[in-house]
Amino acid sequence: MTGSTAAPFTADDYRARMRRASRAAADAGLAGLLVAPGPDLVWLTGYAPTAATERLTLLVLAPDREPVLVVPALEAPDAAHAAGAAALTLRDWTDGKDPYALTAGLLGASGHFGISDNAWAMHLLGLQQTLPGTSYASLTQALPMLRAVKDAAELELLAAAGAAADAAFEELRHVPFGGRRESDVAADLAALLRRFGHSQVDFTIVASGPNGADPHHEAGDRVIERGDMVVLDFGGLKDGYGSDTSRTVHVGEPTGEEREVHDLVREAQEAGFRAVRPGVPCQEVDRAARAVIADAGYGEYFIHRTGHGIGVTTHEPPYMIEGEEQPLVPGMCFSVEPGIYLPGRFGVRIEDIVTVTEDGGRRLNNTSREMLIVE
Incomplete structure (x- = not known):
């Protein structure tokens, strides 16, 4: 027998999960969620980058806004498949450009956001430097039960x-x-x-x-x-x-x-x-x-x-x-x-x-x- 790495979920499943996560964020008083590569991103979108990378990849979820996936340009072809399946808007950035400035435009000047536990520290620090009016809490701290109840x-x-x-x-x-x-x-x-x-x-x-x-x-x-x-x-x-x-x-x-x-x-x-x-x-x-x-x-x-x-x-x-x-x-x-x-x-x-x-x-x-x- 052989196994696969991806569970067989539909675009509707992923859209429903992202809506549920956005509602949970709003109920918790968060301005939005920032989801880095890892289990949260897989669960929400089905997308898993082919390898760990120092380049910023981030799903931005905010109440009453369409989800956006920020990705490095060289990862965009693979990300586009997941983005299309999960009804995501894709925003890519090229080496030499500032990904934090790109992301800042999606967040606003202030707000308290949940961020994946496994987000790289340099990415969090980059966001904080670009947006000093924002603050962050780990997803486990802010929304510990986000993935806990299985369908x-x-x-x-x-x-x-x-x-x-x-x-x-x-x-x-x-x-x-x-x-x-x-x-x-x-x-x-x-x-x-x-x-x-x-x-x-x-x-x-x-x-x-x-x-x-x-x-x-x-x-x-x-x-x-x-x-x-x-x-x-x-x-x-x-x-x-x-x-x-x-x-x-x-x-x-x-x-x-x-x-x-x-x-x-x-x-x-x-x-x-x-x-x-x-x-x-x-x-x-x-x-x-x-x-x-x-x-x-x-x-x-x-x-x-x-x-x-x-x-x-x-x-x-x-x-x-x-x-x-x-x-x-x-x-x-x-x-x-x-x-x-x-x-x-x-x-x-x-x-x-x-x-x-x-x-x-x-x-x-x-x-x-x-x-x-x-x-």
């Missing part, structure tokens, strides 16, 4: 990405682990993700034995041994939408303590999932999962948030973390991934992507959460 088509793509990741894991559990390097198993996992339709593999964590106590361990040259617990965390993009799942397996028969810790994380993950329902603050998902682990005496070993949103990127708002009072809304998608990490010994993490439904939650990952024995 039916997006949910279908996320479900397909989750199913593809599940299929990769079902194959992986039958390959040899013991006596092989973590990097070898990680390579197997990446190949399986691509085989089942991923066009982009973002991460393949294979953390064996004591490495499992590092939640973001990079697969390395450690040889996996019999008796190791192995944390597997993997995902990427399929048809433009993300997958992200974790399972923890054991090479050979586990000890009683290892089974106990694994069962505890499984119970915590179930508690987090059962907390999902419309209107519940995001932090309650974190609290539900964390309470199970804390009550068992392992609270200090759960060292990260319970979850993060997912969509056209594998990490985005909303976040399941203490202090996040944003209520859950049907269509939100995020991970539920508690873990216990015992330094120098082993770690356990279990993760599913979950979407909020009208009356609860639905898992987009459905492989076994029981302790799995591998060879």
Whole structure:
């Protein structure tokens, strides 16, 4: 199977998203939105420049005004395809000209604007120098829920990405682990993700034995041994939408303590999932999962948030973390991934992507959460 990098959305879909973003900006008291290359631009227009560039590319959205895409002239032919599909006006600039002056004419002398988190600092500074009467806030700060609620088509793509990741894991559990390097198993996992339709593999964590106590361990040259617990965390993009799942397996028969810790994380993950329902603050998902682990005496070993949103990127708002009072809304998608990490010994993490439904939650990952024995 092969994957593509772009999701199959129509011009009407992109126009509706830009209108929705403009309304959200107005409701938040913003004069407009400035969207640099990255996930926000892909979601709003379907356009992704072929490579990162120091030349200014910026979508300008303002209430009651038509959207305008500012691009360098050498990128204009590619941008024109997206501009036409999304009903954008294209404004190009050539090397040697001032792109900030061009953009300033679209913004006005003053106003408070939202700008993409991943906009280059030199572009923001250039705009500030050209328009000293303007101010800026990151899109995550100003409109944290802009991409958080998925429509039916997006949910279908996320479900397909989750199913593809599940299929990769079902194959992986039958390959040899013991006596092989973590990097070898990680390579197997990446190949399986691509085989089942991923066009982009973002991460393949294979953390064996004591490495499992590092939640973001990079697969390395450690040889996996019999008796190791192995944390597997993997995902990427399929048809433009993300997958992200974790399972923890054991090479050979586990000890009683290892089974106990694994069962505890499984119970915590179930508690987090059962907390999902419309209107519940995001932090309650974190609290539900964390309470199970804390009550068992392992609270200090759960060292990260319970979850993060997912969509056209594998990490985005909303976040399941203490202090996040944003209520859950049907269509939100995020991970539920508690873990216990015992330094120098082993770690356990279990993760599913979950979407909020009208009356609860639905898992987009459905492989076994029981302790799995591998060879």
